[in-house]
Amino acid sequence: MSSSDGSRQRSDKNGSERAEHLAGLIMALARREGMKTGDRLIEQRLADALDLSRAPIRLGLKALEAAGLARGEPHRGFVLAKNPTSGAAQPALAAVRRNEQVYATIAGDVLASRLPADVTEAELMRRYDVTRAELQRLLGRIAAEGWIARLPGYGWRFAETVSSPEAQTQAKAFRAVIEPAAIAQPGFALPQEVIVRLRERQQRVFKGELEKMTIGEIFHSGCEFHEEIIRGAGNPFFLEALRRVNSIRRLFAYRSFADRDGMRRHVRDHLRLLDVLETQRYAEAAKLMARHLQRPLVAGLS
């Protein structure tokens, strides 16, 4: 990609890269929340949602204003100037994606077995042209996702989980066990407001917005749905396990392409499931979930 002369300084160019990144995060959040032009962007609200303080949020908002996506007036805060799903919002979102590039590249290399199981940090720094700090943050994240682990001595080792070609099937088999079982747990319950929120989002996806969404967003939305439901078991181990599987499934998702029709059917499944859950017929819901997860893969989703 870039130069190979070892100079790897942070390309500060003109605008702060960090600010653009933050702007992207805010825009992505706005999209997820289904916000529209004219909606207020309240600092504290955003800060809470993104687990940050107001200071970085403010940076992002200013960058958003500079990009013409938000309008701010003194003492009155910021307001969305463009619809987050519109074309104008794309560049800001791309800033986030660019930040994910190295991650995605590594993921791809591991999936394609272009990397040995054991690697050293220096090797990775050279290969992907990143600083040690960037790499370490990245490795930390990957480690948390569970597909790399530190060796006692030097270096890291990739989990076999990921590179194996059966991983996708195995992930499905695993989910087919834990998700229905979670619903069938004694204390399972899903608050009404959660059901409402989930239904609303699924319906929004169902009619209309599907076409505008990226694969990443579609996938993310699906994960959120399932995670929200498994949370109802009140047992964090189920949630954790699903999260982990999903973070690995996401790696595959980058490669699959969208099948909009299959996805429609998929979302319909979700809506039906919500109906059953609402009436607290959990045994039935568990069966429904099991069937849902046994459906043939739709663009790597489920």
Add this chain to the structure above:
Amino acid sequence: MSSSDGSRQRSDKNGSERAEHLAGLIMALARREGMKTGDRLIEQRLADALDLSRAPIRLGLKALEAAGLARGEPHRGFVLAKNPTSGAAQPALAAVRRNEQVYATIAGDVLASRLPADVTEAELMRRYDVTRAELQRLLGRIAAEGWIARLPGYGWRFAETVSSPEAQTQAKAFRAVIEPAAIAQPGFALPQEVIVRLRERQQRVFKGELEKMTIGEIFHSGCEFHEEIIRGAGNPFFLEALRRVNSIRRLFAYRSFADRDGMRRHVRDHLRLLDVLETQRYAEAAKLMARHLQRPLVAGLS
């Protein structure tokens, strides 16, 4: 504990601390493997088992010799001079444990909710009197075990998983789902040699060695048994999920005390399970496992 004047330099004293640690690792391995006085300590073998190279192993062996636990002759390598389960071997093992102290302290504080959910690195450095590097390694490990996660901004957040008082029950409920399900998976199979190895170890524990083992070792042995079995499903997601649960259960294990009788019954369950697995009656084995996991808690083990 130690001084509070902020001076926290690596106390090199006389002997290298690292070497003692390595010696402890070797001794612990020798115990696990059931080695006896006179057995050879082959460098490459040890290096492979501990995922290290020969250089650090050699350091550990020298430290072991200095402690009188191993005897070495030129060009003939090292030989165990004491039985690893004997009292003489205790100090070396303690060196490893000392290294775990901070980890255990943090674990205890989290379990007892003496720490807030969100913490900063500086706070932890002050509280536990460790350098940043030590802390980062520790946090990395804890993050890999899944009970802390980095926040986007400053600081870290502990998972609710751990601090909740129901965690133990929830871990059990989760295992009661995945372990039998793993055995019931279509392609489940356990190689004969694995069964033999597991049976051998369980029998060794059953008669005799139980009394000599520490709680940590007993727990470790139990985990290994279950992990080895779930591995038979050939689906790494099951194994990973169990590993993660176990690493959290280990935190509780520090607090529970051993009930030797309950453990005998427990090991008997294991042996019976192996018998059924050997004859490939997997459906039956799955049921047996389910029952095994529903037994009342025995000193936090199962």
Add this chain to the structure above:
DNA sequence: GATTGTATATTGTTGCCTAAAAGAACAATT
């Protein structure tokens, strides 16, 4: 009363450097 603007303290990052640890290759020994 909620939200924004601003100032300040705290926290984490980065780069540089030296030292120490680990890995790899090969010769020597049994």
Add this chain to the structure above:
DNA sequence: AATTGTTCTTTTAGGCAACAATATACAATC
């Protein structure tokens, strides 16, 4: 043929400085 002893190179860790990002508290404004 396997294992140990030795040497050499690569890789990581530690500490410290300056710096950048973040959090927090409080005043100002709507």
